[in-house]
Structure formats: C-alpha cells, structure tokens
Amino acid sequence: MTPTNDKTPSAPLQPMEITSPRTAEQPGPTKAISLSPEPEHEDHGSSSYIPTIISLVLLLTGIGLDYFKVDWFTGYIRIAVFGVAYLLVGGKVLLHAVKNIAKGEIFNEFFLMGLATIGAFYIGEYAEGVAVMLFYVIGEHFQEAAVARSRKSIKALIDNRPEIVGLVQGGQVTPVNPKEVKLDDIIEIKPGEKVALDGELLTEQSSFNTAALTGESKPDTKSKGEKVLAGMINLDQVIQLKVTSTYENSALSKILELVEKASSQKAKTQQFITRFAKVYTPVVVFLAIGLTIIPYFFVSDYVFNDWLYRALIFLVISCPCALVISIPLGYFGGIGAASKNGILFKGSNYLDLMTKIDTVVMDKTGTLTEGVFQVQEVQVNGLDKTEFLNLTAALESKSTHPIALAVVAHAGNSYQKKNISEVEEISGHGLKGKVDDKMLLVGNGKLLKKFNVAYPAEIDAIVESIVLVAINNQYTGYITIADKIKEDAKASIEQLRSLGIKTIVMLSGDKDSIVQKVAQSLNIDQAFGGLLPEDKVSKVEALKKVGKNIAFVGDGINDAPVIALADVGIAMGGLGSDAAIETADVVIQNDQPSKIATAINIGKSTNRVVWQNIGLAFGVKALVLAFGAFGVASMWEAVFADVGVAFLAILNAVRIQRMKF
Structure with a gap:
C-alpha cells in the first residue's frame, strides 16, 4: 500500500572520499590545557609511564639515603642517581626547550622548567630539581589520560558506502566495485541492501529507507522512472537501477564532502593558560634575573651566590606544576562525570565551549522523535x-x-x-x-x-x-x-531554557507541516522542514553570522555537515549514523534529548571547578613566590606547596564526578 504524504525525493547531491576532519584538522584540540606548545607524545600506553615510575623510585631512594646519611652516597654516585632520575622525566622537556629555542621561541613552559631545575642542580639541590620535573611529568600523564579517555570510542570517519554492487550484464549479475560502474549501467539491489549509486528505478515499485540522506522517518515509495539516491536502503524486493551518477558524484559522497568543508570552518579555541604563558614565562625569568642583579646596587653585604640561590628558588616556585596537574584534572573529572551520564566528550575544550552556547539547533527524526x-x-x-x-x-x-x-x-x-x-x-x-x-x-x-x-x-x-x-x-x-x-523531549526543552539557552531551533528533512506540529507541541521557537543537508548548513551559517554560539544535535549522516559546522556538534549515538557520531564533538550514547541539558550543565560545572583550581594555584603560588623572594621559603617548601595545591585540586575535581546532574 502507499499512504498519502509521501515525501518528494531529495535532489541529488555530489561527493568525494575524505579522511576524518576531526583527526586531520585537529590532531590535538582535546589536549586543551598546557602552558605552551605541547610535546609530541608518541606513546600514550602504559609503557610511557615506566620512566616516570623508575624516576620516582630513584628519587625516593636518593632521599632515603640522604636522610640516613649513608657514607657511600656522596659525590658522583649521588649526582648519578639523581641525574638519571632527572633525565628519565626531564629529557624530553629539555629537548623540546632546545628545539623551541632553535625556532626563536624562547619563553615557554619547557624553557622555564629546564632553567629552574638545572639551576637547582647547580646549587646542589638535586632532589628538589628532580621532584619539580617529576611532578610536572605526572601532570602531563594526567593530561594524556584525559585525552585517551575522551577519544577511546573515536575512530576515523567512516564512509559507509557499499564496497560491492551487482552489475547486470547479459542477464547475469556480477559483483563489482562501485567505482567501476559507468553511467547507464544496470545494477541490482536486494531487499535490505544499501544503494551504492544514484540511479533511475527500472522496477515497477519499491520502498526505501531514506533517513540517512533526508532525515525523514517515513519510508519513501518510489515508482518506475523515479530517482533513487546512493545511501538509501531498499526495503521491499529485488530492484534494478539505471545508473545516473558515478561513484564520485553520488548523493552520499556529496554529504561527506560537506562534512569536510564544514569542519574546516570550525574555529579553534585558544585556551586561557596558553595565552597567559606568553606573558607569565618571560616575566618570571626577568624577575629572577632582577632578583639576582638588582640587590647589588642596594645591599651593602651583597653576596652573588646568596641572591642567585634566591633567584633559583624563585624560578622553582614559579614552575607551573600545580597548574599543569590541577587544570587537566578538572576536565578529566568533567569527562568522567559525562561518561557516567552516558555522554562522551571528545575533548576537554568542548566542555569549555558548552558554557558559551546560547542557541541549540536540533534535528527532528531520531533526536526529538523515536x-x-x-x-x-x-x-x-x-x-x-x-x-x-x-x-x-x-x-x-x-x-x-x-x-x-x-x-x-x-x-x-x-x-x-x-x-x-x-x-x-x-x-x-x-x-x-x-x-x-x-x-x-x-x-x-x-x-x-x-x-x-x-x-x-x-x-x-x-x-x-x-x-x-x-x-x-x-x-x-x-x-x-x-x-x-520521545518521552523526555518536552522536558529537555524546558531544561535547556532553565540553563539560559535563548533560542531553540528545529531543522528537518521531514514534511514541513509535520515539523511545525512537533515544534508547536514541544514549544520550540523556530522550525524548518523539507530541508536537504546543504539547507541545514545554510540555516546554521545564518545563525552564526548574527553572533549565535550554536550547539547542533542530530543523528543521521545528513546531519554530519551541520554537526561539523556548529560550535559544538552533538550526535545521538545509540541509533545515529557512523558519520554523525564520528563528526560530532559530543556523543549522547542513549539517545535521550534530556542529556543535551545534562551535557551543558556538566560543562558549566567543570568550568567552575577549573577556575577554582586556577585561582587556588595562582593564590598559593603568589604567596610562596613572595616568601621566596625575601629568602623565607626554600625549594622544598615550594615543591610541597605545589603538591598541596595539586592534592586540593584532585579533591575538587573528584567532586565533579560525585555531582548529580
């Protein structure tokens, strides 16, 4: 039977094979927190922790031998033990500092860490130098763990076109690669199979699932002579098509091309700490130099080594260990809290972006409806x-x-x-x-x-x-x-408004009259139906031009281009297409629209905790820096100040995962 209100077939689109825009364009945006350009971590597996563990063992051994005043633990043996412990964790940091200096980038995190810890060795404070670098590297491991967790479910963008198509020649059906099929060739598609190429239907009639292309829930019944697009799924019977578009120009390929183009337009978020480091690092270095030299003109009993010692302590205290640990931990807590709520954030920077969203744009089918x-x-x-x-x-x-x-x-x-x-x-x-x-x-x-x-x-x-x-x-x-x-669709709209979302828009490839009815029942501000993928992109681009910060939520492959274009792209992961899930910045794993508000709430809570950690780290550091400048604080006090701040930051970050959203 054929019901009324069948949707007019979508106009054909035209594409190309692409690599994952997330992987290609942004190899590391998820690693959002660092005081400077990041070191390249070739290995994020468990083996990367071995040097850190060995360094920690050597440091504790050296401290123990010092404490018990073992006779043989002196001179070159003592230097060797602490030196090996230092190089195990500091070798890569020093290498990156040298590489950056060669590029003309002197004042960065690596330079500061290297200068302070080498200075500690110069004045004989070996254990302190190792401890400072060790805590820094532990912070890096926390960062890597956060990135690994957020990306564990992410793979390269999947091009889900069929690899084999049945080519009809001389009454025989031969399996061939779709790329080998030419215009006007005849292909055969069995029930349940995905159409590989655009074509004209030669069979009298068949129904197709078009949701991947149009987002429309209702199957589209096609009659002989009508256009069938690549990406549709044949539902009824064995059919034959006369090919009208080559593999490279099919509808599905065009959508993947739109994904690539839209992804390239996504702005990169520059993190606060990275901007701050451009000022912080040179200021600290010049203050340390000034602390060494300026007293010569004002202090009568000036002793160079005494003031150099204070300057080096000042540098050690100024090292960003607590920040490097505390900030990623805040995001790690946010990502963990999201995971417990069935939400996958692909990077900590998207937690930040969630706090700026003022407009939520949603697909209808599969997002707000079943x-x-x-x-x-x-x-x-x-x-x-x-x-x-x-x-x-x-x-x-x-x-x-x-x-x-x-x-x-x-x-x-x-x-x-x-x-x-x-x-x-x-x-x-x-x-x-x-x-x-x-x-x-x-x-x-x-x-x-x-x-x-x-x-x-x-x-x-x-x-x-x-x-x-x-x-x-x-x-x-x-x-x-x-x-x-969906049962929680209306509640999700109310929750979004309570979180300060000013505008809620629905875009759909479904019939406009149906879209308007759903929008009215859910109290959605604006709704547009009968849209092709490029139409959705145009709508979102128009919103971005007037300064809206947009989160787009969708589930079909037709949503992938606009998911990539939005400031934050959210995919329904339970039933969503591979392309939508791989392109999205955030994946809701259980398909509940109420989780959109949960994701925004988690982003805001994480942001508050991160800034609390930043304030705590800077406050304690400023206090200890002042003591160090006047010769009151030693290096161990600086190290323990960092450890204390890190511990408090850990407790604060754990609090995120215990919150109820």
Missing part, C-alpha cells in the same frame, strides 16, 4: 473500532510496507482469524482485497478516488501519514500514523 512508526489515531464511521482494525490489519498483513506493518502491530493478533483473498497491490495507491467476503480498499486518497469512493475533504488536510479504508465501496474510516515524540 524514528519508529506508531498508530496515532483511529477514526471509524458506522463500524466497531476493533472489527475495523482487524479487517484493515488482515489486508495490510499482505504488505511489507513499514506503515502497513505499523497498522498490523497496533491491531494485535485477532486479524489472523480472518479469511483473506483476491489481494491486489495497486502501485502508488495501496491494497485491494477481500476479507471475510468484504471488499476492502486500504491506501491513500488516490486509491479511493480511483474507485470513485467519496470521503470527507478535510481528510486531505491531515498532517500525519494517513491510511484510508473503504469497505464495499463505502468510506469507513482512517488511521493516522506518525513518528512518536
């Missing part, structure tokens, strides 16, 4: 409703159309007792047949008009997909079928 057909309303004239459903379901049971299946599922099993005969499928209209000696017509308005059966004119204005029923050439009633709105 993407599954259900009977919404049954209207009957002059017949018992149960009998009406049983008669209709009996005839519909002879069809494999998804809407027919929805009617059958709604009716239950009683229809199976009916006697069914003389079933005839009328292409583009519906079904005709006898059920218990009653002649039934079940289909769209065109079917009833074909047999001169009158029905109320207002039925043609009904928004939902509708199945009309006539018994013995008399109009008997209708059944409306629609995609069910």
Whole structure:
C-alpha cells in the first residue's frame, strides 16, 4: 500500500572520499590545557609511564639515603642517581626547550622548567630539581589520560558506502566495485541492501529507507522512472537501477564532502593558560634575573651566590606544576562525570565551549522523535473500532510496507482469524482485497478516488501519514500514523531554557507541516522542514553570522555537515549514523534529548571547578613566590606547596564526578 504524504525525493547531491576532519584538522584540540606548545607524545600506553615510575623510585631512594646519611652516597654516585632520575622525566622537556629555542621561541613552559631545575642542580639541590620535573611529568600523564579517555570510542570517519554492487550484464549479475560502474549501467539491489549509486528505478515499485540522506522517518515509495539516491536502503524486493551518477558524484559522497568543508570552518579555541604563558614565562625569568642583579646596587653585604640561590628558588616556585596537574584534572573529572551520564566528550575544550552556547539547533527524526512508526489515531464511521482494525490489519498483513506493518502491530493478533483473498497491490495507491467476503480498499486518497469512493475533504488536510479504508465501496474510516515524540523531549526543552539557552531551533528533512506540529507541541521557537543537508548548513551559517554560539544535535549522516559546522556538534549515538557520531564533538550514547541539558550543565560545572583550581594555584603560588623572594621559603617548601595545591585540586575535581546532574 502507499499512504498519502509521501515525501518528494531529495535532489541529488555530489561527493568525494575524505579522511576524518576531526583527526586531520585537529590532531590535538582535546589536549586543551598546557602552558605552551605541547610535546609530541608518541606513546600514550602504559609503557610511557615506566620512566616516570623508575624516576620516582630513584628519587625516593636518593632521599632515603640522604636522610640516613649513608657514607657511600656522596659525590658522583649521588649526582648519578639523581641525574638519571632527572633525565628519565626531564629529557624530553629539555629537548623540546632546545628545539623551541632553535625556532626563536624562547619563553615557554619547557624553557622555564629546564632553567629552574638545572639551576637547582647547580646549587646542589638535586632532589628538589628532580621532584619539580617529576611532578610536572605526572601532570602531563594526567593530561594524556584525559585525552585517551575522551577519544577511546573515536575512530576515523567512516564512509559507509557499499564496497560491492551487482552489475547486470547479459542477464547475469556480477559483483563489482562501485567505482567501476559507468553511467547507464544496470545494477541490482536486494531487499535490505544499501544503494551504492544514484540511479533511475527500472522496477515497477519499491520502498526505501531514506533517513540517512533526508532525515525523514517515513519510508519513501518510489515508482518506475523515479530517482533513487546512493545511501538509501531498499526495503521491499529485488530492484534494478539505471545508473545516473558515478561513484564520485553520488548523493552520499556529496554529504561527506560537506562534512569536510564544514569542519574546516570550525574555529579553534585558544585556551586561557596558553595565552597567559606568553606573558607569565618571560616575566618570571626577568624577575629572577632582577632578583639576582638588582640587590647589588642596594645591599651593602651583597653576596652573588646568596641572591642567585634566591633567584633559583624563585624560578622553582614559579614552575607551573600545580597548574599543569590541577587544570587537566578538572576536565578529566568533567569527562568522567559525562561518561557516567552516558555522554562522551571528545575533548576537554568542548566542555569549555558548552558554557558559551546560547542557541541549540536540533534535528527532528531520531533526536526529538523515536524514528519508529506508531498508530496515532483511529477514526471509524458506522463500524466497531476493533472489527475495523482487524479487517484493515488482515489486508495490510499482505504488505511489507513499514506503515502497513505499523497498522498490523497496533491491531494485535485477532486479524489472523480472518479469511483473506483476491489481494491486489495497486502501485502508488495501496491494497485491494477481500476479507471475510468484504471488499476492502486500504491506501491513500488516490486509491479511493480511483474507485470513485467519496470521503470527507478535510481528510486531505491531515498532517500525519494517513491510511484510508473503504469497505464495499463505502468510506469507513482512517488511521493516522506518525513518528512518536520521545518521552523526555518536552522536558529537555524546558531544561535547556532553565540553563539560559535563548533560542531553540528545529531543522528537518521531514514534511514541513509535520515539523511545525512537533515544534508547536514541544514549544520550540523556530522550525524548518523539507530541508536537504546543504539547507541545514545554510540555516546554521545564518545563525552564526548574527553572533549565535550554536550547539547542533542530530543523528543521521545528513546531519554530519551541520554537526561539523556548529560550535559544538552533538550526535545521538545509540541509533545515529557512523558519520554523525564520528563528526560530532559530543556523543549522547542513549539517545535521550534530556542529556543535551545534562551535557551543558556538566560543562558549566567543570568550568567552575577549573577556575577554582586556577585561582587556588595562582593564590598559593603568589604567596610562596613572595616568601621566596625575601629568602623565607626554600625549594622544598615550594615543591610541597605545589603538591598541596595539586592534592586540593584532585579533591575538587573528584567532586565533579560525585555531582548529580
């Protein structure tokens, strides 16, 4: 059967194979917290922790031998133990400092760490020098762990086009690579298979799942001569297509090309600490130099080594160990809290971006609705409703159309007792047949008009997909079928407004009248239907031009380009397409729209904790720096000040994961 309100097929699109835009464009945006350009971590596995562990063992051994004043632990042996411990954790840092100096980039994190710790060795404070570098590297490991966790479910962008297509030649079907198929060749697609190439339908009729391309939930019934696009899934029977577009110019390829272009437009977020380091590092270095030299002109009993010692202590205290540890831990806590709530953040910078969102744009099908057909309303004239459903379901049971299946599922099993005969499928209209000696017509308005059966004119204005029923050439009633709105959809809109989201927009490839009805029921500000992927991109671009900070939420491959374009792209991961999930910055793993508000809330809570950690680290550091400048604080006090701040930061970060969102 063919219901009314079938969607007009999408205009063909045109693409290319691409690599993952997230991987290619942003190899490290998830590693958002660092005081300067990041070292390249070739190995993030457990083996990368071995040098750190050995260094820690050597440091503790050296401290123990010093404490017990072991006779042989002096001179070169003592220097060697602490030197090896230092090089195990500081070797790469020093190497990066040298490389940056060669490039003309002197004042950065690596230079500061190297200068301070080498200075500590110069004045004989070996243990302190190792401890400072060790704590820094531990901070780096925390950073790497956060990145690894946020990316563990992320793979390269998947191009989900079929690798084999059935080419019809001389009455035989030969499996070939779609790239080898030429224009006007004939290909065969079996039920359940994905269409590999755009083509013209040669078979009389078949239904297709078009959700991957259009986002529309209702299957699209195509008749002979109509256009079928790559990416659609054949639902009914074995069909044949005459190829009208090559592999490189198919609809699915065009969408993947849009993903690449949109991703390249996403702005990179420059982190606060990176900007701060450009000022902080040279200031600290010059203050240390000044602390060594300036007292010469004002202090009568000036001793160079004494003031050099103070300057080196000043440098050690100024090292950003606490910041390097505390800030990534805050984001790690946020990512962990999100994971517990079924939300995957692909990078800590997206937690930051979540706090700036003022506009949420959502797809309809699969995001706010279930993407599954259900009977919404049954209207009957002059017949018992149960009998009406049983008669209709009996005839519909002879069809494999998804809407027919929805009617059958709604009716239950009683229809199976009916006697069914003389079933005839009328292409583009519906079904005709006898059920218990009653002649039934079940289909769209065109079917009833074909047999001169009158029905109320207002039925043609009904928004939902509708199945009309006539018994013995008399109009008997209708059944409306629609995609069910998710249970938490309305609550999610209310939650977003409570979080300060100013504008909520819905974009969909579904019929505009259906889109407007859903938008009205959910109290959404603006809604646009009948959109192709490039139309969605245009809508989001228009919002960005007026200064909106946008989060886009979608689930289909047609949503991938606009997900990549948005400031934060969010994908429904349970039922979403691979392209949408791989392109997104945030993945909601259980498909609940209420998790959008949860993700924003987690972002804001994480941001507060991170800034609390920053304030704590700077406050304690400023205090100890002042003591160090006046010769009151030693290096060990500086190290322990950093450890104390890091410990408090850990407790603060753990608090995020214990929060209820």
